[in-house]
Amino acid sequence: MSNECAHARIAIGGEPHAIPPEVTAHLATCAACRQFHAETLSLDGRLRAALELPLSNFRKAAPAPARRFAMAASVALALLVGGSFWLFRPQSALADEIVEHVEHEPDSWLSREPVSPDALASVLEKAGVRYDTRFPVTYASPCPFRGHIVPHMVVQTDHGPLTVMVLEHVKSDAEGVFTEGEYRGIVLPAGSGSIAVVARKGQEFDGDLKGVLEGVR
């Protein structure tokens, strides 16, 4: 391997997304280094995916050797911020992920036009899920969530829009209520998995849950 190639590979391996001009010039003349660059970019895509650990995994049988330290820190903060609750809410990786997902699709709550039955059926088919609610569905998208495609829907109730995600692959033994930022939600056991319902904080939806759950077939 030439010195130029060796230099190029260190530069590519060091920062594949920002290679210096002389390496770019070298790539134009060296097929082997071009291939190395393409491979490294591909590896980096996998690397990112690998590093972005699902936070749900953190809830699985985590040992807690330093738990007392964490509690002391929490108490210190309570004194410090006096009433700010954000640090003391129950750890809920699933809630984090659900809200994060909802926040990534802010337009989903804007639509008021019902989704056509065909479009809804297509989304449900892609997710391999059956759902038939009495509420008008004004948004439906097949979304990746924890390695599966799930139907992300918005239904219109008398109290306002509700995001509904049918999580067939997320087993839930008991209902869990959560408040995250501007959102309030609940994860309920449904069928062999669960269903997540999210509303804007302050919006009542307890009375609508029965109707939402009825949709799960």
Add this chain to the structure above:
Amino acid sequence: MNPRPRGTTAGAPFARLLEMLRPDLVRFAFWLARDRAVAEDVVQETLIRAWKSREELKDQAAARPWLFTIIRREHARLYERKRLPTVDVETVEALGDPALASDGDAGLEDLRRAIMQLPDEYREPLVLQVLGGFTTGEIAADLGLTQAAVLTRLFRARNRLRVIYGLQAAEDAE
């Protein structure tokens, strides 16, 4: 009433910002500590320190690298203060830590295990770059290294992972 000075960080938006960034803080702390409980503690301590120092953050766009830097320091400080034993990677691997699990993607899980087994001096800059979005110059400044040293470490980290990914490793005089 005195208006809030421009550029300072008000409590509620800052709390929301921390909430938004928290998942990546937990991930970064985990990749540093390779232990979930320690990672959670480091993040807790980081959030407390960030809250106390929130007036120092003049630009919210800089919050992410700022918090990552605090994580690094808190991680180092925790080990100094608590004299925690370092994590034995072989033990972590043998336990099959669920944090590394991936639904149906064995390749991704293998890659995670390979990252876990990278030496600290390779893993840390790699995570800062790929997960934290730091440039090599920023990593060099943060770790007190030359930029050339950082580039070499990143090259070697990726070179080791290439094999796991089924690629041929580049020649290296390591």
